[in-house]
Amino acid sequence: MTGLLKATTKKSKPTNPKMTQDDIVYGHIFDAILEQRLPPGTKLSEEALGEIFGVSRTIIRRALLRLSVEQVVSTRPNRGSIVASPSVSEALQILKARDVMELAIVELAAENATSDQIAKCRAMVAEEHEAIALNDTGRSIRLSGEFHIELAAMADNLPLMSFQRSLVSQCSLIIALYESTKQHNCSYDEHTQLLDAIEARDKVKAMALMKTHLDHIKSKLNLHDETNAQDLHAVFSNVLKKKA
Numbered sequence: 446m447t448g449l450l451k452a453t454t455k456k457s458k459p460t461n462p463k464m465t466q467d468d469i470v471y472g473h474i475f476d477a478i479l480e481q482r483l484p485p486g487t488k489l490s491e492e493a494l495g496e497i498f499g500v501s502r503t504i505i506r507r508a509l510l511r512l513s514v515e516q517v518v519s520t521r522p523n524r525g526s527i528v529a530s531p532s533v534s535e536a537l538q539i540l541k542a543r544d545v546m547e548l549a550i551v552e553l554a555a556e557n558a559t560s561d562q563i564a565k566c567r568a569m570v571a572e573e574h575e576a577i578a579l580n581d582t583g584r585s586i587r588l589s590g591e592f593h594i595e596l597a598a599m600a601d602n603l604p605l606m607s608f609q610r611s612l613v614s615q616c617s618l619i620i621a622l623y624e625s626t627k628q629h630n631c632s633y634d635e636h637t638q639l640l641d642a643i644e645a646r647d648k649v650k651a652m653a654l655m656k657t658h659l660d661h662i663k664s665k666l667n668l669h670d671e672t673n674a675q676d677l678h679a680v681f682s683n684v685l686k687k688k689a
Contacts (some may be wrong), residue, residue: 455473462615470498470508478517478614479590480583481621485530533668536619542613551655553600553646562599570636625667
C-alpha cells in the first residue's frame with residue numbers, strides 16, 4: 446500500500462507557491478485517481494499518507510474530506526477512507542449526469558472561451574497525443590480528464606467547474622472498473638475537433654461532437670453485467686439455487 450501511494454508523488458506537476466499543504470495533498474491524490482494509479486477500493490491510510498507527504502493527519506483528513514465531497518473517496522465510520530468503487534447503477538447515473546453537464550459546458554465554452562484558453566487546451570491535446578504515442582496510459586488518461594476540466598473553465602461558470610472535477614474523476618473510476626477494452630478512451634482527433642468547433646463559436650457542432658465523444662467513451666464500458674459490481678448474490682447464485 447505504501448509503495449503504491451509513494452508512486453503518486455512521481456512526475457508531479459509544478460506546484461503553485463500560493464497552494465496550501467491541503468491543496469498539494471489533495472492534488473496528488475486527485476491526479477493519482479485520475480491516472481488510475483489508485484484503483485477503486487484502495488485503502489487510503491491517514492498514517493501512510495501523512496508519512497509520505499510529511500504532513501499531519503489533520504491535513505490528510507481535510508484533503509480526504511474534500512475528495513469525499515467530490516464522491517471519489519468513500520469515508521467509512523471507524524474503518525477509514527477508500528477510493529470509491531461505483532456500482533453499475535451508480536455508474537449509469539454518473540454517466541447520465543456527465544452527458545447533461547458536458548453539453549452545457551461546450552455550449553457555454555463556445556460563447557466564452559478565450560484565445561489563451563484554447564491555446565492552452567491545444568497544448569494539452571498535443572501532450573495527450575505524445576503520451577498515447579509513448580504508451581503512457583496513466584498520463585494520457587489524466588490529460589484527457591484535465592482537458593475536460595479545462596473545457597469547464599472555458600465555460601466561465603464556477604459551479605459547473607466544481608461539478609465537472611467530480612464527474613471526470615468519478616468517470617476515471619468507472620473506466621477502471623468497467624472498461625471492456627484497453628484501447629484509448631478518446632478518438633485521437635476528437636478533442637481537436639471539439640476545440641475547432643469552440644474556436645469557431647459553433648455551439649451546435651460543438652454539442653454534437655461532444656455527444657459523439659461521450660458515446661465513444663461509454664461504448665467501451667461493460668455496464669450490462671451486474672456481476673461487475675461484485676454482488677455476492679450473483680456470484681453465489683448456484684448455491685442459492687441448490688438451497689431453493
